[in-house]
Amino acid sequence: MGEVTCELCPRGCVIPEGASGDCRIRVNLDGKLVATTYGRPSSIHIDPMEKKPLYHFHPTSPVFSVATAGCNLHCLNCQNWQLSQRGGEEMEHIFRLEPAALVALAQEKDCQSIAYTYSDPIVFYEYVYDTSALAHEAGMSNVFVTAGYINKEPLRKLCSVLDASNTDLKAFDDGFYRKINDATLQPVLDALVIQREEGVWLEVTNLVIPTLNDDLAMIRRMAKWIRDNLGEDTPLHFSRFTPMYRMRNLPPTPTPTLEMARNEALDAGLHYVYIGNVSGLDASNTYCPRDGTLLIRRTGFHVDENNLTPDGRCPVCRELVPGVWS
Amino acid sequence: MLTTASRKTTIELRRILFHDWPVITLVALNLVGIGLYLGVGPATLQGAGYRIIDIKAVHRLLDAGELSTHEADWYQHKAPSGKEPEK
Numbered sequence: 001m002g003e004v005t006c007e008l009c010p011r012g013c014v015i016p017e018g019a020s021g022d023c024r025i026r027v028n029l030d031g032k033l034v035a036t037t038y039g040r041p042s043s044i045h046i047d048p049m050e051k052k053p054l055y056h057f058h059p060t061s062p063v064f065s066v067a068t069a070g071c072n073l074h075c076l077n078c079q080n081w082q083l084s085q086r087g088g089e090e091m092e093h094i095f096r097l098e099p100a101a102l103v104a105l106a107q108e109k110d111c112q113s114i115a116y117t118y119s120d121p122i123v124f125y126e127y128v129y130d131t132s133a134l135a136h137e138a139g140m141s142n143v144f145v146t147a148g149y150i151n152k153e154p155l156r157k158l159c160s161v162l163d164a165s166n167t168d169l170k171a172f173d174d175g176f177y178r179k180i181n182d183a184t185l186q187p188v189l190d191a192l193v194i195q196r197e198e199g200v201w202l203e204v205t206n207l208v209i210p211t212l213n214d215d216l217a218m219i220r221r222m223a224k225w226i227r228d229n230l231g232e233d234t235p236l237h238f239s240r241f242t243p244m245y246r247m248r249n250l251p252p253t254p255t256p257t258l259e260m261a262r263n264e265a266l267d268a269g270l271h272y273v274y275i276g277n278v279s280g281l282d283a284s285n286t287y288c289p290r291d292g293t294l295l296i297r298r299t300g301f302h303v304d305e306n307n308l309t310p311d312g313r314c315p316v317c318r319e320l321v322p323g324v325w326s
Numbered sequence: 327m328l329t330t331a332s333r334k335t336t337i338e339l340r341r342i343l344f345h346d347w348p349v350i351t352l353v354a355l356n357l358v359g360i361g362l363y364l365g366v367g368p369a370t371l372q373g374a375g376y377r378i379i380d381i382k383a384v385h386r387l388l389d390a391g392e393l394s395t396h397e398a399d400w401y402q403h404k405a406p407s408g409k410e411p412e413k
Contacts, residue, residue, distance in 0.1 A: 003404040013375040014404055022375035026398050027384060036384065038396035088393045089383040096391065126399055154400050 004033045008125055009072045009150050010187045023123040024087035025070035037068035037088045038127045039098040043118050046109055050301040052145050053237050053276050055286060056323025057164040057201050058113060059296065060303045063143055064106035067118035068127065073147050074182040077209065077247040084119035099131040103138050117145035125154060132161035148191035149183050155191055159198035164324065166203045167192055171213035172222035180212065189225070196230050201324050203235040205276070208253045208261055210241065219261045223268035232269050233322040238262055240277035259283065288314040288321070295321060
């Protein structure tokens with residue numbers, strides 16, 4: 001009875017009876033911490049894999065995407081704030097979908113992957129874990145789209161049932177995390193390394209916000225850190241910011257800013273650097289890092305052309321392109 | 327040797343320190359407080375975070391089956407006395 005300490009994420013909330021953690025959905029009921037949105041998603045969609053974004057993981061395949069209310073970050077620019085900045089009791093729509101039913105529904109809709117996304121799936125950890133275990137038994141893949149603000153031990157356990165992750169690295173600056181996301185940088189860096197160590201296919205997204213995290217020197221440091229700690233073949237997505245939620249005072253990211261960021265990352269030695277949320281750029285395509293051959297041409301979330309060999313190699317020089325292609 | 331001007335400045339500073347020290351202390355404390363808030367920030371105040379929620383609404387939805395009573399992983403009971411938590 002009494003207070004409980006949640007050890008899921010670095011916040012370490014100490015929660016009195018009748019209150020929730022900072023995430024709003026882990027509630028202390030009579031001394032028991034309850035995951036109130038377990039089996040109760042509020043958002044369900046079928047998306048292309050490219051929307052996560054994952055460019056090196058089962059291209060073009062549909063992914064059954066779910067989220068519940070709640071989040072352990074409070075980003076001023078959140079694009080899903082109606083979902084993430086609410087508790088389960090505040091949602092207009094709640095579906096009853098226990099893990100087995102979710103897996104069955106995804107299969108019925110011809111999806112071979114399930115994505116835990118939109119809000120941060122860290123906060124509905126137990127639902128993700130149990131569903132992912134069942135999905136694996138059914139021969140399906142699990143995709144985790146996250147900001148990576150989680151403690152090490154829970155993450156390592158979760159990695160055993162995950163196949164791919166797109167993790168936000170919101171800025172290579174602790175001050176940015178504190179001011180904009182109400183979080184800190186180091187746990188996110190740790191989460192990236194752990195996912196790599198545990199063999200989860202990993203892609204990284206950096207949302208470039210004008211004046212806040214578009215400093216090219218910082219972007220270069222971030223790219224070098226990724227190269228040195230995650231590997232030069234780790235795909236990095238620079239994504240365009242659009243004014244949202246409590247950050248409507250800044251303009252959308254200019255395309256040249258994204259292109260300069262991409263050039264910095266390429267110069268730092270990363271092989272696969274993409275620009276997202278902008279259509280019609282060459283930077284949406286995958287090129288062979290060895291000979292420059294166009295491997296995959298994309299428009300938005302659509303793949304127009306895939307020249308990779310069935311075993312994921314450049315058709316010209318036979319360079320192996322890391323990813324999960326089959 | 328102090329010049330007349332610098333002597334005047336010294337006297338003025340002494341006067342300020344003697345007469346206005348409560349104000350100076352208050353300003354300094356405020357600056358320290360602001361500095362600590364910006365430097366440490368609420369995000370690093372581990373163990374402090376929780377939210378007061380509409381618990382009646384939560385119970386109503388739990389009773390209706392709209393929310394779940396599934397027990398979470400990764401938590402510990404905190405001893406009321408502040409002793410080491412039990413598992």
